[in-house]
Structure formats: structure tokens, C-alpha cells
Amino acid sequence: MVYTGVLTKMQTEFLEPIQYYLVFENDFIHVNQLLNKPVKMKLIGHQCLSCGLDRPIYRQGFCKTCFFDKPIAGDWIMRPELSTAHLGKEDRDLEYEKKVQLQPHIVYLANSSNVKVGVTRKSQVPTRWIDQGAHEAIEIVEVPNRYLAGVTEVALKDHVADKTNWRKMLKNDIEDVNLLEWRNNLKAHIPNEVKDYFIESNSETHLKFPVEQYPEKPNSLNIKKQMEYSGKLVGIKGQYLIFEDNTVFNIRANEGLVVELNV
Structure with missing residues (x-):
């Protein structure tokens, strides 16, 4: 067909x-x-x-x-720390940016080729993890806007990777790790303005691919x-x-x- x-x-x-x-x-x-x-x-x-x-x-x-013109491709998409809708400040289209940025976001750990930190809208869990080929993942914080998620990710990048090695992910060259332990160890590095959003009690999500x-x-x-x-x-x-x-x-x-x- x-x-x-x-x-x-x-x-x-x-x-x-x-x-x-x-x-x-x-x-x-x-x-x-x-x-x-x-x-x-x-x-x-x-x-x-x-x-x-x-x-x-x-x-x-x-x-x-x-x-270069449309709000759906703004720099804040790839770099959430650049989000400004919470300040009422427009990048390309404030109404669109409010709609996307001013909703609950998750900062998470995912293990696809290695443990990495990432950001996604809460509504995109676990879709985001599936798209990255992660076989296990866990939420770290849930915040009310994209900006807070972005500054958290930036702070944690000094202590955990933020990129996936696509070749290792596809070869299934992976190992299971204790993401709860990783999450708890990273708690100390979360920015002060985000500490109250730390998720104290949750468990790993496991994914199986065809x-x-x-x-x-x-x-x-x-x-x-x-x-x-x-x-x-x-x-x-x-x-x-x-x-x-x-x-x-x-x-x-x-x-x-x-x-x-x-x-």
C-alpha cells in the first residue's frame, strides 16, 4: 500500500x-x-x-x-530559561507565549544513553520521554511556568548531562540506574526559588520500545x-x-x- x-x-x-x-x-x-x-x-x-x-x-x-518569525520557533522553545511571558514581556507573540509558557512544567531525569536532565510541559509526560528513547525516567520538580523549569535545568546542568548520545541509545548500550538516588542527590543544587516545588514522593517510570x-x-x-x-x-x-x-x-x-x- x-x-x-x-x-x-x-x-x-x-x-x-x-x-x-x-x-x-x-x-x-x-x-x-x-x-x-x-x-x-x-x-x-x-x-x-x-x-x-x-x-x-x-x-x-x-x-x-x-x-525566524513564528512564535512556535522562538529561542525559548530550546532554551526555556529565556521565557518571559511570566513578566508580561513579548518575544514574538505574547498571547501564544502565555498559552505555552504559563502552564505547569516538569524538570525530569531520563536515562536513554546516560542520565540527563530535561524540561517538558506536564501535559507532555511521558510523551517527551518516549520521544527521547528513555527506558526509565523520573520527575524532579513541578513548577507553574516554563521560566522556572528553565533556570532549574540550567542549575542542574553543572551536575548531570543535558544531552543524549543517540548512537548509544539506538544500540541499547544502556544501564539501569537508581533515578531516585540521582534525584535526591540533585536536590541541593535546585535554585532557592524552586525548592518548594521539589517532588518528595514519586517513583521511576519504565518504558519498553518495540x-x-x-x-x-x-x-x-x-x-x-x-x-x-x-x-x-x-x-x-x-x-x-x-x-x-x-x-x-x-x-x-x-x-x-x-x-x-x-x-
Whole structure:
């Protein structure tokens, strides 16, 4: 069957294992059902996730104009400590920024390739952990806005990593750690203005991904350069498709590309 659509990050269900869906404008694919089956992918165009025009994708699924103009791509998205809506100060669109920034946020620890600290809206737990390919995670603090989450993350970066090694994550080169112990050890480094939001009593969340075979040497597919690819799907982890020949494809990194999928 042939599907055509714009790539956006896979939608997920927190089940065991995680369930994945590629959602197009008029159709969707339950990706788990493609495991151990051949998949052919062909690049046929671009569509900016903001303006919808056929323009080269610059970053995060947006054309260059939208990336620098639209509030959904503001610097505070990647650097939450730059959030200013709590001060009533506009970056690009104050109403949008209030809507996103002035809601409960979680600072968390996730273990995908190593223990890392991160920030997400409370409504995005555990989706954010799934997208990162974490096999275990735990909340540290719950704060009322994005700014407080951001300054907490910055403070904790001196004591724990804030990046994932995607190759180790995909190879499943991981080890279980005691995230409760990590969380408690980091408590002393939380900024004073956030200490009252520390979560005293919670437990680790464990996640299981639908992977039949992990790649020994992950080779990232550049569909923009290669234009098309065929392979047998053997796993899904984070936002990556894993193929039998060690090829991996990051859906999130290729948002905005229009593809034809033959499955």
C-alpha cells in the first residue's frame, strides 16, 4: 500500500511496548504493524509545518522565514530559561507565549544513553520521554511556568548531562540506574526559588520500545541526499525507525519533508 504525506513526529501511546503512529493529513500508519516488513520511502517535496508552503526546510520542520518569525520557533522553545511571558514581556507573540509558557512544567531525569536532565510541559509526560528513547525516567520538580523549569535545568546542568548520545541509545548500550538516588542527590543544587516545588514522593517510570533488533553500528539515513531508501523495519525507538541493515531514520529531524511510503 502507498501512503503520501508530510512527516511530523510520530504520535505515541504509552503501552507495553510503546505504540507508534505516522499521521498524515488524510490517513495514518500504525508503525508497529510494519515490524519485520519491507518499507520503501521516497522524498517527493517539502511542506513547512507553519506556512504550509513548498519551501526548503530550515530547522524543526519550518522554512527559514517561519523559523525566524513564528512564535512556535522562538529561542525559548530550546532554551526555556529565556521565557518571559511570566513578566508580561513579548518575544514574538505574547498571547501564544502565555498559552505555552504559563502552564505547569516538569524538570525530569531520563536515562536513554546516560542520565540527563530535561524540561517538558506536564501535559507532555511521558510523551517527551518516549520521544527521547528513555527506558526509565523520573520527575524532579513541578513548577507553574516554563521560566522556572528553565533556570532549574540550567542549575542542574553543572551536575548531570543535558544531552543524549543517540548512537548509544539506538544500540541499547544502556544501564539501569537508581533515578531516585540521582534525584535526591540533585536536590541541593535546585535554585532557592524552586525548592518548594521539589517532588518528595514519586517513583521511576519504565518504558519498553518495540525493537526486534538493535543496530550494531547505526547509520543515519539522509533522505534529502539519497532521495529514496528501501529496507526491512526491525525496530522503533525514540523518534527513530531502525532497519535490518543498521540504517536508522530520525522522523523528528525530518519533519516537513513530503514522502511517499510503500509498505
